[in-house]
Every structure is written in C-alpha cells, then in structure tokens.
Amino acid sequence: MSSTTNREQPIFSTRAHVFQIDPVTKKNWIPASKHAATVSYFYDATRNVYRVISVGGTKAIINSTITPNMTFTKTSQKFGQWADSRANTVYGLGFASEQNLSQFAEKFQEVREAARLARERSQDKTELTNPALNITSQQIVPSPIISSNGPGDEKLFRSQSAEMELTTERERVKKMLSEGSVCEVQWEAEFFSLQDNNNKLVAALREANTNVEKWKKQLAGYQEEAEKLQHRVTELESQTTQEPNAEPGKDELGERLQDLEMLLKSKEEEILLLKGQKPDLMELESEREEMLQRLQEFEERNQGLEQQLQRAEQQLRDSVSERDRVQGEIGRAGEALDVKICELNDLRQGLARLLDSN
Structure with missing residues (x-):
C-alpha cells in the first residue's frame, strides 16, 4: 500500500x-x-x-x-x-x-x-512546553511589502497575468476530463447492473421451461398408463363374460379385477389432480412470455447503453486529444513566456547598467 x-x-x-x-x-x-x-x-x-x-x-x-x-x-x-x-x-x-x-x-x-x-x-502538552503560543496575533509585526514603480514592473505583472490565465485553462481541461470519467463510470455501473438482471431473468426462464417440460412428460406418462390399465380391464371383463363356467379361476380373476379397478381409480385421481394444476402451467407460460418480452427490452436497453458508452468513449478520446492540443499550446506559450522573461531581465539589467554609468 x-x-x-x-x-x-x-x-x-x-x-x-x-x-x-x-x-x-x-x-x-x-x-x-x-x-x-x-x-x-x-x-x-x-x-x-x-x-x-x-x-x-x-x-x-x-x-x-x-x-x-x-x-x-x-x-x-x-x-x-x-x-x-x-x-x-x-x-x-x-x-x-x-x-x-x-x-x-x-x-x-x-x-x-x-x-x-x-x-x-x-x-x-503543547501548552506546557510552549508558553510563547499565548502571544496574541496582534503582537506579531507584519513584514514590510516591497513595492517598485520601475518601468519593467508593469511588463512583469502582465507576464504573471498570462501565466495565471494558462493555469486556469489547465484546471478547466482537467475538470472536463474528470467529468468525462465520472460519466463513464456511471454508465459502466448501470450497464453491469442491467447485465446482472439480464442473467437472473435468463436463469429463471430456463428453470421455468425445465419445470413445464417435466410436468408435461409426467402428465403424458400418467395418461398413457391409465389408457393401458383401462384396456386391460376391458380385456378381463370380456374374458369373464366369455367364460362363465370357469369356476376355479373366477375368484382369482375377480380379485385381480378389483385390484386393477382400484389402481385405475387412483390413476384417474392423479390425472384429475394434474388437470387441476393445468392453470398453473398456463400461468407459467404467460410468465415465460412476459420474461421473454422483458429480456428483449433489457437487450434493447443494453444496446442503447452500449451506444451511449461508445459515444462517451469517443467524447473522452476527443477530450484527450483536445487536452493534448491545449497542453501543446500551453507548452509553446510557456516557452515563449520564458523567452520574454529572459528578454525582460536582460532589458532590466541593461537599464540598470545604463543608470549606473550615468
């Protein structure tokens, strides 16, 4: 760290x-x-x-x-x-x-x-070791301000003003770049949040589809098994009517028929139960369609955000190029300013020598 x-x-x-x-x-x-x-x-x-x-x-x-x-x-x-x-x-x-x-x-x-x-x-501790801190601020004598009315001071003041303007321009460019970075961070955060919501919706949609398919297969299996049992009961009933004199196996067939009827009845109850759950399947279908529609809306919104992010990146690149251009101009202005300052110093020294010689 x-x-x-x-x-x-x-x-x-x-x-x-x-x-x-x-x-x-x-x-x-x-x-x-x-x-x-x-x-x-x-x-x-x-x-x-x-x-x-x-x-x-x-x-x-x-x-x-x-x-x-x-x-x-x-x-x-x-x-x-x-x-x-x-x-x-x-x-x-x-x-x-x-x-x-x-x-x-x-x-x-x-x-x-x-x-x-x-x-x-x-x-x-400070009050104990430094009793001089009790001196009031009015007792401190301010340092004298040295002023001069020479001919070169006005030019020097103008040079300082130009340097202050350049510093203000630098701060403005820095502020533009920082605001662009903040906007980019906000768009990225919103994009990641939408992506997370999109992934959650896709997972929920897949789970709902899996449950619907499983329930459909289970219902089809129960219906097929019930049809087989119904067919078997019909065969047994036809066999009992065709063989009225088969007394030894009549009791056994009757018990087996009762078992099959009970099994058929239980399967019919299960089928009715599953049919009663059919509205839930319809509701799941409607929820699935709604989720698909919302997913499509999120994808469209994501595309819009990506376009905004691209525009922000382009603006940031433009800002960076503008910053480089301004920095180049500032550098050139600084070099010119240094030259002018050197010339002013030479001029002041020459004037001082001229005054000394006179």
Whole structure:
C-alpha cells in the first residue's frame, strides 16, 4: 500500500462496497469500485493519528483521517456513511450483513474517542512546553511589502497575468476530463447492473421451461398408463363374460379385477389432480412470455447503453486529444513566456547598467 508507511499498523479490517457522494448533485452515490474491497483502520503511533484506508486496484479509494467531530451514521440495516471535510466528500459503505455494519460503527466510535483523547493530550502538552503560543496575533509585526514603480514592473505583472490565465485553462481541461470519467463510470455501473438482471431473468426462464417440460412428460406418462390399465380391464371383463363356467379361476380373476379397478381409480385421481394444476402451467407460460418480452427490452436497453458508452468513449478520446492540443499550446506559450522573461531581465539589467554609468 503506497499510502501507508511502516509506522502505521492495521487495527481492524472488513469487506464492504465503497461509494462516494456525487460532487455535483450531492445526492447520488458513485461506486468507487466494481466489487467489495477491504476497508481497514490504521493507527500511526508516531503522529498518534487514526485513518480509514481502502485500496481498489492501484489507487486509494478511501484515505480519511478520523477527527473527533466526525460521525458515522447508519442509514439502513447494511449501509452507513460519514463526511470528511478534508477530502471534501462523503464516504458510503455497503456491508454484507447488519453485524458487519455494527462492528464497523462501534470501531468508528472507539477510534473517534481515541482521536479526541489524543488531541486533548497533544494540546495540554503543547501548552506546557510552549508558553510563547499565548502571544496574541496582534503582537506579531507584519513584514514590510516591497513595492517598485520601475518601468519593467508593469511588463512583469502582465507576464504573471498570462501565466495565471494558462493555469486556469489547465484546471478547466482537467475538470472536463474528470467529468468525462465520472460519466463513464456511471454508465459502466448501470450497464453491469442491467447485465446482472439480464442473467437472473435468463436463469429463471430456463428453470421455468425445465419445470413445464417435466410436468408435461409426467402428465403424458400418467395418461398413457391409465389408457393401458383401462384396456386391460376391458380385456378381463370380456374374458369373464366369455367364460362363465370357469369356476376355479373366477375368484382369482375377480380379485385381480378389483385390484386393477382400484389402481385405475387412483390413476384417474392423479390425472384429475394434474388437470387441476393445468392453470398453473398456463400461468407459467404467460410468465415465460412476459420474461421473454422483458429480456428483449433489457437487450434493447443494453444496446442503447452500449451506444451511449461508445459515444462517451469517443467524447473522452476527443477530450484527450483536445487536452493534448491545449497542453501543446500551453507548452509553446510557456516557452515563449520564458523567452520574454529572459528578454525582460536582460532589458532590466541593461537599464540598470545604463543608470549606473550615468
């Protein structure tokens, strides 16, 4: 971890999804990473400072120094947030369970209390060792401001103004690039969410299709078996009517006939039960058609998002090329400015020598 040194030691770690508040709207959450990341409390024994740090990929997505005036707020059973005025942002954490959220909140309270005690001890120690700190700010004599009305100062001021304009242009280009990156991250997050929903719908649709086919096969098997039993009962009845004098096997045939009739009756009951479940199959069919329609809508929406993502990438490439062009112009302007400054210095030195010689 590049943001921590050997003097800092981790005192607590957990896993959570990291978010930051949208700097523009101050309402929406922007995911800082695609997956859950490790969030840890670190303690710097040398400076007596506590920090919350999380690294996503190669960069730190959380680097927040805990101060006594910070507050960790639970906004739901698995989500909490705190504001960091130094970083000028609000961090949000989504946990896998309510227990993980409670553990993190308790540790935040402990660390905040420890930071408060550390600040009080530091203030007491400073007051004891540095009594000169009681001097009021009115007793400090301000340093004199050196001014000059020479002929070269006006040109130098104009050069400084041009340099300030170039610096403002650089900041504007950086802001454009950062806004493009934020839009791209939002579109990617929405695209991944839609992809996840699409996969869930496809899995549910496949499961419904499997159940429908299985129930259809089972119903067909029961109907076929019932037809065979009905055919067998008809054959036995015809045999009993054709052989009225076969007294020795009459009882056996009668018992067998009763067994077959009972079996047939049970199968007919099962068939009626399955026919009673037929509306459920119709409902599953309608749900299947609805899911297919929703899946098609999600695919169309995904295509639209892909086109938006392509347009955003094109805009980002245009912004990068524009940034390179502006940087080139800034470099050329800087070189020209350096030349002008050197010329002005030479002119001032020449004027100074001329005044000395006169």
